[in-house]
Amino acid sequence: MAGWYNSVVEDLSKIVESINYYEKELQEAKYECSIKGSLEKSSASLPGITEHRFNQLQEIEAILEHLNIELRKERSKTFRKYLESYNRTLSSRDAEKFVDSEDSVINLTHLCNQYSLLRNQYLGIMKGLDTKQIGRASCRERVFRAV
Secondary structure, three states: OOHHHHHHHHHHHHHHHHHHHHHHHHHHHHOOOOOOHHHHHHHHHHHHHHHHHHHHHHHHHHHHHHHHHHHHHHHHHHHHHHHHOOOOOOOOHHHHHHHHOOOOHHHHHHHHHHHHHHHHHHHHHHHHHHHHHHHHHHHHHHHHHHH
């Protein structure tokens, strides 16, 4: 599904579906990084594959940034709650420690971490596609030298 960013921004509960989608796509992308079959076909399809995977990476980055914004918003709201309505006066440091132990903050932090991992895996795919392009170029050089 294209447009996971908009779906997640509209409804944060769709985040799990988006993670499942990108993990499935990641498995297909790993297969695309291997060099197999006809060199000409592989060379012809590589720019399109690279563009597609890079676009997915950009969408993952956007979702991750949205999650970070939501995390900062939740932390701020919770921090304010502790400073304004706690029984006793808290220092900022004490309030931060309480904020970090809130379930809502922990859950958003876990989601950010999971999306960071997904982003890093897609960065690995991009490196694999770059290496495939370099390997393809060196194969061509060997073929031309042999002729």
